[in-house]
Amino acid sequence: MFHRFANxxxxxxxxxxxxxxxxxxxxxxxxxxxxxxxxxSPADYQQGATVRIMYVHVPSAxxxxxxxxxxxxxxxxxxxxxxxxxxxxxxxxxxxGAGFTFLxxxxxxxxxxxxxxxxxxxxARLTSMLVLxxxxxxxxxxxxxxxxxxxGAKSSSILALVGFxxxxxxxxxxNWWNTLHxxxxxxxxGGPSIHASMLTPLLLMGVGFTTYYLxxxxxxxxxxxxxxxxxxxxxxxxxxxESQI
Amino acid sequence: MRGFIQIVRRDLHLAxxxxxxxxMVVAFFVIAVVLFPFGVGPExxxxxxxxxxVIWVAALLSSMLSLERLFQTDFEDGSLELLALQPVALEITxxxxxxxxxxxxxxxxxxxxxxxxxxxNLPIEGFVPLIxxxxxxxxxxxxxxxxxxxxxxxxxxxxxxxxLLVLPLYIPVLIFGVSAVDAVIGGFSAKPQLLILSGILxxxxxxxxxxxxxxxxxxxx
Numbered sequence: 001m002f003h004r005f006a007n008x009x010x011x012x013x014x015x016x017x018x019x020x021x022x023x024x025x026x027x028x029x030x031x032x033x034x035x036x037x038x039x040x041s042p043a044d045y046q047q048g049a050t051v052r053i054m055y056v057h058v059p060s061a062x063x064x065x066x067x068x069x070x071x072x073x074x075x076x077x078x079x080x081x082x083x084x085x086x087x088x089x090x091x092x093x094x095x096x097g098a099g100f101t102f103l104x105x106x107x108x109x110x111x112x113x114x115x116x117x118x119x120x121x122x123x124a125r126l127t128s129m130l131v132l133x134x135x136x137x138x139x140x141x142x143x144x145x146x147x148x149x150x151x152g153a154k155s156s157s158i159l160a161l162v163g164f165x166x167x168x169x170x171x172x173x174x175n176w177w178n179t180l181h182x183x184x185x186x187x188x189x190g191g192p193s194i195h196a197s198m199l200t201p202l203l204l205m206g207v208g209f210t211t212y213y214l215x216x217x218x219x220x221x222x223x224x225x226x227x228x229x230x231x232x233x234x235x236x237x238x239x240x241x242e243s244q245i
Numbered sequence: 246m247r248g249f250i251q252i253v254r255r256d257l258h259l260a261x262x263x264x265x266x267x268x269m270v271v272a273f274f275v276i277a278v279v280l281f282p283f284g285v286g287p288e289x290x291x292x293x294x295x296x297x298x299v300i301w302v303a304a305l306l307s308s309m310l311s312l313e314r315l316f317q318t319d320f321e322d323g324s325l326e327l328l329a330l331q332p333v334a335l336e337i338t339x340x341x342x343x344x345x346x347x348x349x350x351x352x353x354x355x356x357x358x359x360x361x362x363x364x365x366n367l368p369i370e371g372f373v374p375l376i377x378x379x380x381x382x383x384x385x386x387x388x389x390x391x392x393x394x395x396x397x398x399x400x401x402x403x404x405x406x407x408x409l410l411v412l413p414l415y416i417p418v419l420i421f422g423v424s425a426v427d428a429v430i431g432g433f434s435a436k437p438q439l440l441i442l443s444g445i446l447x448x449x450x451x452x453x454x455x456x457x458x459x460x461x462x463x464x465x466x
Contacts, residue, residue: 131413131416134409134412134413135413137409138406138409138410138413141406141409141410142396142397142400142406142410145397145400145401145402145403145406146399146400146401147401151399151463151466152400154463155396155397155400155460155463155464156396158392158396158456158459158460158463159392159396159410161456162392162414162456163413163414165452166413166414166417169417169445170413170414170416170417172417173416173417173420173421173441174416174420176420176421176424177420177424
């Protein structure tokens with residue numbers, strides 16, 4: 001299964017079949033999640049309708065971590081087995097993960113303003129999400145910093161793995177730092193433990209975001225494969241001295 | 246071990262012949278800290294409150310500034326390839342280079358830190374934990390930074406990229422380094438923070454040369 005898709009042509013054929021199904025599933029899940037979230041779930045008794053931000057915020061935060069884990073696994077596979085698709089998957093994952101992290105931070109900020117009275121607090125969770133965003137940006141910057149794409153892929157893979165080892169340490173140290181400085185005011189959301197009517201849209205959105213990630217990743221991998229083909233053709237043409245593309 | 250000592254000696258020779266590099270790092274450290282009283286005002290209590298953080302952040306930045314040259318000069322004149330070809334594990338070579346980086350930047354920073362602590366009006370009981378925390382923290386900074394310095398070999402716009410790669414990884418060292426000093430000033434023991442800093446150093450000691458050597462291999466391939 002794993003080595004079957006080392007052949008890009010075979011993978012492209014597989015992706016072309018799977019992609020419309022994943023796309024349909026994504027549309028279905030997210031629209032169902034949005035319907036339940038916006039119309040068919042109760043407003044919180046303390047927070048009112050602002051609680052509905054949760055249905056975007058929490059899945060984005062899940063996806064931010066999920067994408068980084070996938071990124072690290074793909075990078076490990078690329079470094080150890082030199083699987084050609086793993087490099088492309090890692091490269092495709094990074095911007096999506098960064099987007100989810102950014103979305104989680106922005107929606108969190110929008111939620112924080114009415115609830116905590118501030119756009120931003122230096123809470124442990126917020127801070128570690130911000131650091132995660134920097135790790136994504138560093139990965140993407142390093143990946144693009146070389147004239148030779150293969151070299152960029154290898155170097156950034158090492159960085160992603162180093163970052164993966166560091167994420168738990170950063171998370172732990174940020175927790176320590178926060179509790180040391182403001183022990184009494186660790187911000188906690190009020191309200192009841194989550195009820196089924198709220199959990200349903202949340203889970204729908206969570207799965208919907210995951211399929212969305214797979215969908216966009218497939219598109220980006222296909223784009224990268226095509227791009228590599230074009231580059232190889234151009235190189236061959238340059239070598240033989242022909243002028244038209 | 247002989248290979249290690251020889252590389253250390255070679256790099257120390259190079260650093261001392263050029264001379265100015267180490268001095269520049271310390272100068273940057275001092276100037277960066279001196280800017281803060283101009284920025285936040287000369288009130289002694291405010292300065293004392295922010296002193297540990299300011300000194301640590303300045304130490305972090307000045308340690309990072311000199312990282313770019315850790316492998317870059319050897320990479321450009323080709324001697325890094327020769328160092329990789331010699332019958333010494335590349336990890337040892339990286340470790341030797343990290344040691345020299347610490348000797349030429351970390352150590353001068355530690356020596357300059359008490360002077361800056363006086364300028365920043367740090368309470369007298371904070372001096373000892375500041376020195377201990379810097380002695381444990383700066384080697385960890387050099388070790389972590391070596392990975393970043395190796396990763397950017399041969400890239401475009403290396404220096405600015407290096408800061409984006411390395412600074413997020415420096416956060417744990419910064420947090421525990423500052424809180425060790427803060428704890429003592431607040432009347433607590435700094436032991437847990439210093440133990441965690443030692444833990445970070447002990448974990449970085451084998452892992453960072455390993456990852457750094459892997460990155461150097463990609464660079465000279």
